[in-house]
């Protein structure tokens with residue numbers, strides 16, 4: 001490709017709305033342009049990278065035996081009503097009416113469509129298992145799109161759906177996708193970890209997220225420094241060791257006036273005690289009932305774990321109005337004299353507390369010297385808190401550390417949740433009707449591009465890994481007005497193309513400085529500069545990743561480039 005023809009509007013200045021490096025660089029290097037908030041156009045360079053990610057995805061999905069299809073983005077509301085998701089989702093689900101005023105959704109995902117498709121066209125165990133996938137634009141009306149294409153309102157996803165006759169079959173399909181994902185992200189050059197995750201609203205048991213490691217990642221990963229245990233913070237299990245036989249606190253609990261002492265900090269000052277000596281009580285609404293969760297004052301409640309304890313669809317903090325209605329004084333909540341409709345659960349660590357301070361459930365009062373189990377009963381102790389760095393690894397006893405990640409892949413064991421709701425059944429070997437057992441598997445294709453830029457850049461711009469680079473070699477004649485330089489550059493360009501490389505020739509009549517800045521910004525893996533020594537058939541070969549540059553005879557170029565391309569793919 002000749003750069004004088006390439007639609008590549010690079011920018012020097014950093015776009016103000018871009019908060020993170022990958023968003024800044026993808027705009028400055030002319031890969032994307034925003035149409036409206038959360039909606040992007042991919043320009044030629046960005047599109048070439050997208051296509052490379054898709055190519056790797058296709059090769060690995062096909063290798064895993066999945067079959068590519070293409071499903072519509074426009075989906076009838078009736079399908080979503082069959083699964084109950086028409087009402088379950090709010091404004092994030094983009095809805096539209098056709099000319100006959102019929103309701104449709106713009107597909108944020110395709111469980112309903114694919115389950116309907118298989119239900120209507122397959123009904124015998126002989127035709128299972130099957131895995132159908134597509135690479136398609138998805139629509140989700142994010143409340144706050146940000147970070148460029150990392151959290152956008154339309155994005156490209158590879159989504160796959162497996163259908164098996166049994167849970168064992170699903171386990172095989174799931175593992176096959178898990179392995180395919182590992183190959184995809186390795187080939188894309190991403191530093192990633194597969195972490196245990198929470199299934200969330202989609203349901204099902206067992207799910208992993210593939211996280212591209214990055215400090216701007218929205219997710220926190222808890223991983224073990226000794227074994228390969230890794231989990232999303234939402235899911236990470238806390239190891240609880242029953243404390244030593246707790247020494248009874250002297251005397252009984254005592255109600256003390258604590259006017260306007262509400263927060264843990266205020267309590268710590270008032271009682272001159274550490275956070276770990278307080279019982280934090282939080283009131284939640286789990287679907288249509290109220291619950292109170294108790295955690296030690298220095299711990300954080302994990303609301304996903306709480307939600308799972310009650311198997312709730314929706315879990316929200318009780319509002320001030322709801323607290324008033326319940327007669328629970330905000331800031332003085334405690335496990336005492338609660339309305340008996342309220343279920344109280346406590347994190348394991350609470351049961352070891354003695355001489356604690358807790359809200360008295362009366363405005364301006366707390367109790368001190370409280371001993372759970374003695375001064376109040378708890379029916380359910382469970383794992384309710386966030387794991388913290390230094391906690392014990394639930395697999396090997398090692399140490400837990402934190403990292404942040406960008407979720408680029410997510411694999412789920414759905415089970416029969418959708419097949420039962422939509423009647424996707426098969427006749428088993430005994431002729432008996434059974435619901436198909438499903439899995440679903442997503443990769444954020446556009447998000448993977450951004451994660452790659454987030455992990456591969458320096459102060460001068462992007463540093464593309466060989467496998468995702470929009471072009472592999474950048475030929476840059478310093479001065480196109482100099483015939484020797486221009487002619488040598490063009491002949492090298494033709495020669496490299498003939499050898500099968502993807503080559504960009506910067507044939508623009510720009511100053512050298514501008515060309516070199518643009519070359520660093522768009523970050524192709526290898527740059528060949530044709531300058532003052534063109535007459536001697538000497539050029540400079542520079543590796544973008546390491547900055548190493550060396551002058552070589554053009555006669556050595558083929559094997560030098562070959563060697564570099566091999567080392568850059570290692």
Ligand code: 9G3
Nearest residue numbers: 089092093108109140159202440441442
């Ligand atoms: C919606 C909206 C947003 C959503 C969903 C539905 C996320 C939704 C979860 C999934 C599960 C898997 C197949 C590929 C892998 C992920 N956000 N999810 O179901 F209506 Cl507005 O998409 N789907």
